[in-house]
Amino acid sequence: MNRRSLLKHIALGALVAGTTLTACKSEPPPPPPAPAAPAKPAPLKVGFVYVGPVGDAGWTYAHDLGRKALEAKFGDKVQTTFVEKVPEGPDAERVIRDLVTQGNKVIFATSFGYGDAMAKVAKDFPDVYFEHATGFKTAPNLRVYEGKFWEDAYLAGVLAGKMTKSNVLGFVATFPIPEVLRNINAYTLGAQSVNPKVKTKVVWVSSWFDPPKETEAAQSLMNQGADVLLQNTDSTAVLQAAEKNGKYAFGWDSDMSAFAPKAHLASCALNWGVYYVKAIEDVMNKTWKVENTKWGIKEGMNDFVKVADFVPEDVKKKVAETKAGIVDGSIQVFKGPLLDNTGKVLLKKGEVADDAWRSQVNFYVKGVEGKVPSGK
Amino acid sequence: MNELALLVAAMLSAGTPLAIAGLGLLVNERAGVLNLGAEGMMLMSAVAGFAAAYHTGSDWVAFAAGAAVGAAAAAAFGWLVIWLNTNQYATGLALSLFGGGFSAFVGVSYVGRKLVERSHYSVPLLRDLPFLGTAFFEQHPMVYIAIALAGAMAWFLYRTRAGLVLRSIGESPDSAHALGYPVRRIRLAAVMFGGALCGISGAYLSTVYAPLWVEGMTAGRGWIALALTVFATWRPARVMLGAYLFGGVTMLQLHLQGLGVQIANQFMSMLPYVATIVVLVIISRNPLWIRLNMPASLGKPFFPGA
Numbered sequence: 105m106n107r108r109s110l111l112k113h114i115a116l117g118a119l120v121a122g123t124t125l126t127a128c129k130s131e132p133p134p135p136p137p138a139p140a141a142p143a144k145p146a147p148l149k150v151g152f153v154y155v156g157p158v159g160d161a162g163w164t165y166a167h168d169l170g171r172k173a174l175e176a177k178f179g180d181k182v183q184t185t186f187v188e189k190v191p192e193g194p195d196a197e198r199v200i201r202d203l204v205t206q207g208n209k210v211i212f213a214t215s216f217g218y219g220d221a222m223a224k225v226a227k228d229f230p231d232v233y234f235e236h237a238t239g240f241k242t243a244p245n246l247r248v249y250e251g252k253f254w255e256d257a258y259l260a261g262v263l264a265g266k267m268t269k270s271n272v273l274g275f276v277a278t279f280p281i282p283e284v285l286r287n288i289n290a291y292t293l294g295a296q297s298v299n300p301k302v303k304t305k306v307v308w309v310s311s312w313f314d315p316p317k318e319t320e321a322a323q324s325l326m327n328q329g330a331d332v333l334l335q336n337t338d339s340t341a342v343l344q345a346a347e348k349n350g351k352y353a354f355g356w357d358s359d360m361s362a363f364a365p366k367a368h369l370a371s372c373a374l375n376w377g378v379y380y381v382k383a384i385e386d387v388m389n390k391t392w393k394v395e396n397t398k399w400g401i402k403e404g405m406n407d408f409v410k411v412a413d414f415v416p417e418d419v420k421k422k423v424a425e426t427k428a429g430i431v432d433g434s435i436q437v438f439k440g441p442l443l444d445n446t447g448k449v450l451l452k453k454g455e456v457a458d459d460a461w462r463s464q465v466n467f468y469v470k471g472v473e474g475k476v477p478s479g480k
Numbered sequence: 481m482n483e484l485a486l487l488v489a490a491m492l493s494a495g496t497p498l499a500i501a502g503l504g505l506l507v508n509e510r511a512g513v514l515n516l517g518a519e520g521m522m523l524m525s526a527v528a529g530f531a532a533a534y535h536t537g538s539d540w541v542a543f544a545a546g547a548a549v550g551a552a553a554a555a556a557f558g559w560l561v562i563w564l565n566t567n568q569y570a571t572g573l574a575l576s577l578f579g580g581g582f583s584a585f586v587g588v589s590y591v592g593r594k595l596v597e598r599s600h601y602s603v604p605l606l607r608d609l610p611f612l613g614t615a616f617f618e619q620h621p622m623v624y625i626a627i628a629l630a631g632a633m634a635w636f637l638y639r640t641r642a643g644l645v646l647r648s649i650g651e652s653p654d655s656a657h658a659l660g661y662p663v664r665r666i667r668l669a670a671v672m673f674g675g676a677l678c679g680i681s682g683a684y685l686s687t688v689y690a691p692l693w694v695e696g697m698t699a700g701r702g703w704i705a706l707a708l709t710v711f712a713t714w715r716p717a718r719v720m721l722g723a724y725l726f727g728g729v730t731m732l733q734l735h736l737q738g739l740g741v742q743i744a745n746q747f748m749s750m751l752p753y754v755a756t757i758v759v760l761v762i763i764s765r766n767p768l769w770i771r772l773n774m775p776a777s778l779g780k781p782f783f784p785g786a
Binding site (some may be wrong): 307309310314321323328329344362 | 691692694731737741
């Protein structure tokens with residue numbers, strides 16, 4: 105064997121491993137209901153497509169809690185199935201198609217990257233209802249829903265701005281899409297609302313779920329002086345890295361207080377259940393119509409929970425006031441005057457951002473360091 | 481200055497799992513056996529190590545568990561390729577795929593679990609040195625063990641009789657057999673040693689580096705370690721160099737992002753791979769050097785008495 109063929113074999117091995125390691129699991133469907141009285145209708149079958157493993161304690165875990173809320177609410181009137189660890193790409197379409205052909209009448213796809221796949225499959229199955237989280241493409245049987253995560257990020261910023269000693273905050277980010285950029289900006293704006301000296305450093309890991317890399321990113325931010333971290337990756341790695349280094353961080357997607365008792369300041373938790381229950385009620389009552397749902401703290405879709413006991417009382421009070429302000433609308437996260445970090449005016453004094461504005465966030469606000477990475 | 485020291489410390493920590501796995505694979509390749517199952521062994525050991533640390537709270541028990549699982553998997557591989565003469569490439573790939581799936585399966589209940597408080601390590605006295613203390617002397621002991629291991633391995637391979645026998649088996653198993661050496665048993669021992677080190681590397685990732693378990697968490701580090709041994713022309717010191725270089729550029733690109741350097745982050749993510757390959761190709765560009773160092777029987781089955 106010569107060296108070239110050895111390399112070829114290794115490369116081939118890596119390729120095979122890369123493409124086949126993604127296994128899919130689905131919960132074994134409960135035994136079919138015994139043939140009961142004919143009056144009893146068959147359960148409504150609902151399928152979920154998850155991007156991570158349900159045990160991630162983050163994004164997918166939060167969606168799975170929503171699925172469980174659905175089962176708790178409707179009992180045997182619904183039957184749910186999920187497929188976890190579905191890559192955002194051609195595989196997604198196959199999985200969604202599969203779920204539809206298994207008889208699921210409602211499909212929830214829970215990651216941004218499933219948009220194209222959902223639109224394609226929705227076209228082929230007009231009698232199935234498609235629900236896409238954090239998406240923007242709609243069709244007669246495809247609608248989108250989203251939480252106002254930036255409200256949580258803003259509250260985290262308020263807390264971070266009060267707790268930071270170095271006045272440097274860190275953000276471990278995934279992909280430069282509006283959803284993520286909104287969170288980075290809201291985090292920074294929240295911190296600036298109580299501490300104008302704050303700066304935010306951002307590191308992109310190009311993955312929703314890669315704990316060793318998230319750890320490395322968190323470590324490099326802390327090495328550069330950041331002492332309060334927020335992330336929108338889906339694992340507890342950033343929080344645990346902060347714990348190890350004696351710094352602060354937040355839980356994201358779900359209550360992560362148990363993972364880092366000393367580092368955990370609070371958690372930005374998602375409660376998808378409220379929307380899932382509403383969506384299924386729409387289907388059952390035949391009131392389903394195309395919508396672009398954006399719910400926040402007010403509707404219970406997301407919440408800022410478990411503020412740590414060691415946070416000083418006045419800071420806790422400030423966070424509670426801000427939260428109340430967001431709920432009653434007196435505090436707007438994105439409002440003028442707002443500048444980006446090159447000095448360009450984004451919103452003039454008195455202007456308040458609307459949904460269209462928020463869906464096109466592709467910049468860093470003043471106080472965030474660096475430049476938004478682009479595909480160019 | 482302190483920032484630079486912290487960067488160096490992070491580089492050492494990031495390079496260590498690759499170094500340990502690379503050194504292990506180097507030994508079995510020196511004996512003529514190519515084990516492409518590194519990734520699978522690392523994953524199985526990562527979950528075993530995490531479970532051990534979860535139940536006992538000790539890193540050292542975790543490393544022992546990881547080493548045991550890695551060695552056991554390697555022994556199964558060794559039995560297949562050394563005694564049954566199955567194809568080393570196919571068997572190694574099978575081990576890799578099996579390890580990925582099996583570790584995910586047995587590890588389900590450990591996903592999202594938290595290990596007990598991690599202890600901090602530092603070298604007394606030396607840690608107080610300015611710069612050097614932060615950069616080099618506040619590491620997990622495994623970081624130093626990896627360096628010591630590289631030294632010990634270079635000494636073993638090139639300065640001891642046993643090392644000479646090992647290398648001769650990798651060069652010409654038939655000659656070694658004719659001289660009366662138990663080729664198969666020595667190869668098995670080398671494969672198991674390689675597996676044990678891959679196991680320690682996996683356990684280091686899941687209990688010290690991350691520290692948490694999720695399926696597929698080694699994220700290709702086993703393949704990188706395999707490639708390292710080739711590019712390092714099977715020399716321990718170069719494996720170390722490659723490992724730290726890879727770890728270093730990985731950390732450096734994240735660090736540059738934090739500094740706001742305006743380079744596309746997709747390009748940055750690619751850098752560690754490119755930099756490591758380029759540097760190792762440059763230092764091993766002499767074809768004679770490769771021919772001198774590459775074990776001549778690597779990947780070939782051995783039939784005693786044939």
